[in-house]
Amino acid sequence: MKNLFIYSIVLFLSASCSSSTEEKAAAPEKATDENAVSLTEAQIKNAGIETGAIQSQNMNSVLKVNGVVDVPPQNIVSVSFPLGGYLKHTNLLPGMHVSRGEVIGTIEDQGLVQLQQDYLMAQARLHFLQQEYDRQKELSEQQVSAAKTFQQVQADFAAQKVLVKGFGEKLRLININPASLNENNISRSVPVYSPINGFVSKVNVNIGKFVNATDVLFELINPDDIHAALTVFEKDLSKIKVEQLVKVSFVDEPGKEYDCEVILVTRNVDVNRSGTIHCHFKTRPRNLLPGMFLNGSIHIENVPALTVPEEAVVRYGNKEYIVQATGENKFQLVAVETGIRENKRVAVSSTSTELSGMQVVTKNAYAVLGKMKNTAEEE
Structure with missing residues (x-):
């Protein structure tokens, strides 16, 4: 009787182990990459998925930038009186126009x-x-x-x-x-003359004040070389050339644009990873003052780029991707950065993957992305 009991236990454990082994063997393996998926021919046909190669082409675009009205140092004049004395008279105010040789003050001492x-x-x-x-x-x-x-x-x-x-x-x-x-x-008094034709930007003294030889009485600006200084990010500096067309507008006149031409591109990048380009006004606006904020549009032509149709780029989370067709109806996401957009095509770049000649989903890429993420969640 005892032997029969032991034999029954052994059979039960053997059956349990066999059942457990069969369940493990029957369980499917979980996918290890949530950014890849395989589709059947029927799924591809029903979703209307199409593929094509990334193309290399020249593109034209408009680069939006910001900047200020600037004056070179040689066009800013600080007026002092070399021997010192008391300011007896002046009628200058910031913004007033002055002519070369005009009396702008009188010093007495x-x-x-x-x-x-x-x-x-x-x-x-x-x-x-x-x-x-x-x-x-x-x-x-x-x-x-x-x-x-x-x-x-x-x-x-x-x-x-x-x-x-x-x-x-x-x-x-x-x-x-x-x-x-x-x-x-x-x-006992002598006049102070304006050395340039321009306008007054600063008045640092008042009547009756004693000024030393090192004191700046007035600051004058010669507007002949006043220009737009625009800030451009490091990645876009190489796209800008001298004589390139730029259109600028001011905050108080957002709908009116003025034509400018690039005269200088700086050869250094500041701590904000940006550089400055200097542009001359083809027709100088009236009441143009240094420091005025402006918006600029730089027309960039024939920029070589790798491009895909705009609908080939998908967004998931905070990143943009293209869907690479790796063969045998398999697809995977490739993170990219987008750039110039023209004629429903967009320039793409990647620091981790070689994109040239890559086969990607050019139509209904979001269908592949949806299947990819749904499959990952089910698993």
Whole structure:
């Protein structure tokens, strides 16, 4: 009886193990890649899936960028007064137009009177030393006076000429002509003239303020070379060439565009991985001021690219993909970055996969993506 019981247990365990083994053998293997799927001929036909090769072609596009109105450093003029003094008068306001040679301010100071006085006194003494020099030279030639006396007068005369020359250059610094200065027109104030034709961008002083020689009174801008400085990302810089057409618009006139031409593309990239291109206005807008924000459209022509139809690109999550046909009705996703779009085709690129000549789904790619993800969820 005992032996019969043991034999029954052995048979039960053997049957259980056999059943477990058969269930494991019958269970299908789970897919290891959720980005790949196999379809039957019927599924491909019913879904209307078509394939084709990635094509290489030249494309035209419009690159949207932003920028500001800029002025080169040589067209920005800081006006100072070299000798210092009190600002007696000015009527400048930012934005006002000024002409070259126009009086834009008046400086007053007793030091200006002293400089003119010193010059005239030095000029008078120079006249006296000139006469003394001529007299001593004649006496020296006749050997009437000692050579030492002539040499002393000669040295004094040369030193006085240097002094007069120095005072004269100081007067020219403040726009006073030494040749026209005399005791009757000594002035305690002198005018400050505009050195350029342009407009005022900054006024840093007020009437009655004392200014030092290093202080900037006014900042003027010559608009002749005012231009658009546009910021372009690193990946697009190589597409832009000199003389390329650019259209810009301003925030206050979004519907009106102005034609520009690329004159310079910078050869360096900043910390934001972008560079600057400089563009001249073919027709300069009125009331154009440095620092104004603008939008730009750069027309890019004949850019070589690998392209697929727009419907060949699918989006899943936050990424874009194309569906590669790997053969035998098998498909897999390939992550790509899209670029230029033209005539219902889009440029694609990938840093991890060689795309040239690849066979991809060109129609109903989302049907393959849906089957792929549904199959992964079922498994």
